[in-house]
Amino acid sequence: MTSNQAAADPTLTPAWAELAALAAALDGTTIRALCEGDPQRLDSLAWTGAGVSLDATRQRVTPDVVAALLRLAQERDVLARRDQMLAGGHINVTEDRAVLHTALRAPAGSALVVDGQDVSADVQDVLARMSAFADDVRSGAWMGASGQRISAVVNIGIGGSDLGPAMAYLALRHFSDRDMTFRFVSNVDPTDMVEALHGLDPAETLVIVASKTFTTLETMSNAHAARDWVVGALGEDAVSRHFVAVSTNAELVERFGIDTANMFGFWDWVGGRYSMDSSIGLSTMIAIGPAGFRDLLAGFHAMDVHFASAPAEANLPLLMGLLAVWNRNFLGIQMTAVLPYSQYLSRFPAYLQQLTMESNGKSVRLDGAPVGYDTGAVFWGEPGTNGQHSFYQLLHQGTTTVACDVIVVARSDNPLGDQQDMLVANALAQASVLSMGRTSAEVAADGTPAALVPHKVMPGNRPVSVIMVESLRPHALGALVALYEHSVFTQGAVWGIDSFDQWGVELGKKVAMGILGDLRAGSADDPVLDGPTRASVERYLAMRG
Numbered sequence: 001m002t003s004n005q006a007a008a009d010p011t012l013t014p015a016w017a018e019l020a021a022l023a024a025a026l027d028g029t030t031i032r033a034l035c036e037g038d039p040q041r042l043d044s045l046a047w048t049g050a051g052v053s054l055d056a057t058r059q060r061v062t063p064d065v066v067a068a069l070l071r072l073a074q075e076r077d078v079l080a081r082r083d084q085m086l087a088g089g090h091i092n093v094t095e096d097r098a099v100l101h102t103a104l105r106a107p108a109g110s111a112l113v114v115d116g117q118d119v120s121a122d123v124q125d126v127l128a129r130m131s132a133f134a135d136d137v138r139s140g141a142w143m144g145a146s147g148q149r150i151s152a153v154v155n156i157g158i159g160g161s162d163l164g165p166a167m168a169y170l171a172l173r174h175f176s177d178r179d180m181t182f183r184f185v186s187n188v189d190p191t192d193m194v195e196a197l198h199g200l201d202p203a204e205t206l207v208i209v210a211s212k213t214f215t216t217l218e219t220m221s222n223a224h225a226a227r228d229w230v231v232g233a234l235g236e237d238a239v240s241r242h243f244v245a246v247s248t249n250a251e252l253v254e255r256f257g258i259d260t261a262n263m264f265g266f267w268d269w270v271g272g273r274y275s276m277d278s279s280i281g282l283s284t285m286i287a288i289g290p291a292g293f294r295d296l297l298a299g300f301h302a303m304d305v306h307f308a309s310a311p312a313e314a315n316l317p318l319l320m321g322l323l324a325v326w327n328r329n330f331l332g333i334q335m336t337a338v339l340p341y342s343q344y345l346s347r348f349p350a351y352l353q354q355l356t357m358e359s360n361g362k363s364v365r366l367d368g369a370p371v372g373y374d375t376g377a378v379f380w381g382e383p384g385t386n387g388q389h390s391f392y393q394l395l396h397q398g399t400t401t402v403a404c405d406v407i408v409v410a411r412s413d414n415p416l417g418d419q420q421d422m423l424v425a426n427a428l429a430q431a432s433v434l435s436m437g438r439t440s441a442e443v444a445a446d447g448t449p450a451a452l453v454p455h456k457v458m459p460g461n462r463p464v465s466v467i468m469v470e471s472l473r474p475h476a477l478g479a480l481v482a483l484y485e486h487s488v489f490t491q492g493a494v495w496g497i498d499s500f501d502q503w504g505v506e507l508g509k510k511v512a513m514g515i516l517g518d519l520r521a522g523s524a525d526d527p528v529l530d531g532p533t534r535a536s537v538e539r540y541l542a543m544r545g
Ligand code: F6P
Pocket: 158, 159, 160, 161, 210, 211, 212, 213, 214, 215, 216, 219, 272, 273, 358, 502, 505
């Protein structure tokens, strides 16, 4: 083994071998047995940071496993890589870019010069412009072309230019200006646009075109459709009062007809899925106000500081990421269900899908060699309690083990009788049943007829983390998102992959453009089409008529 191989391949580290041995030794030991055998578990497997508590007592781990995972982090230089990221090193190797979403939420004056640029001054400058604009829209000082106050904001974007703003708007709705309407359009399916504009008055609508590149097919098509809608009602001159852009591409923004004075920039060191706290969050800022947005940024920053400075053995994102590696590589678990027990967090699983899967859905290492081990898990989920009445059956008794993140918000902003206690009782009940299960002897002891006993046995042993925050104020949301961001980073650093590129999504876009040409021409004769695609094109053309 050369030292280069050892540096690139985590499976060659001593800690990896140690963890494999620990996993073999734990085979057949249940989470229930682990909990019953170690009353001190709560002291060693639950941590708090930046107002977020992470209870991993229901994970299929022992303190020895956690210690070995921390050694793995050390042998993989995870913390050195973290420091490189925070200092603006080009850790996005395949795109040769810095990865600096943490700079977006650093307080003013945090001197950070990257590639010769004063990053913190740039960030504060954009934040100040966003704040002034958001205040103007909220107060009515910014008016539409016909002098009417803006009452509706439509954010057009997709992926990171949609999921963060859409998730955050829902999550922070309690803090939003209820006199305003916010809608989010992402899909190139015209229905998305048409339904989003339904009932809106162009004279009172502000459209935010959010696209890092300003080239994305879906966003640009929808932006042009919205432009036609505004121009049709108010004339060409209205564009400058009804459109603003959030982008890194001033040239294309200008070509679209948006005055660059009404463009809010960000930088190539902000990945799309890490951008909800950049100017991509303009809709969030208009909804909750600049002070609320600053609180959101402060929450992100609190978790950044924790990640940067807490000792490894109490470092939430590091530990969460290492537990994900354990589940994935040593227990062979392929999926994580995100189960927020908060209606406000109903889009959080969708948001995390992009964050986790676009980041760590990779099968080559940084050096281009194929990985010989599993990387990013599949993430999905729905808010509880709704999921309980839908897919939890499989979580409890299916043949696939799914790790679960149960997210609890302790205080409701909408107290209604004792419904909040009901909600949390359900969250904790599910965490308990998923992990501890119910044996056949226990089921039989309830007087269950013998024939039914096997059907009612709950295998348990599903690893569960319970993540709890006090309330869902903007600060807590920021801390929660940053927790997942840094957990994703940790996993990618262990696996030695580039968590910040997304080459896998490009080919599909290119092929779609080719097929679109064929559909526009009404012909399936294109020689580059593969057989099944040609047949599908023909079928579509026939059905479309
Ligand atoms: O196709 C994937 C992607 O590039 C995401 O990474 C990104 O968040 C999304 O498209 C939108 O890109 P843009 O903001 O450039 O329109």
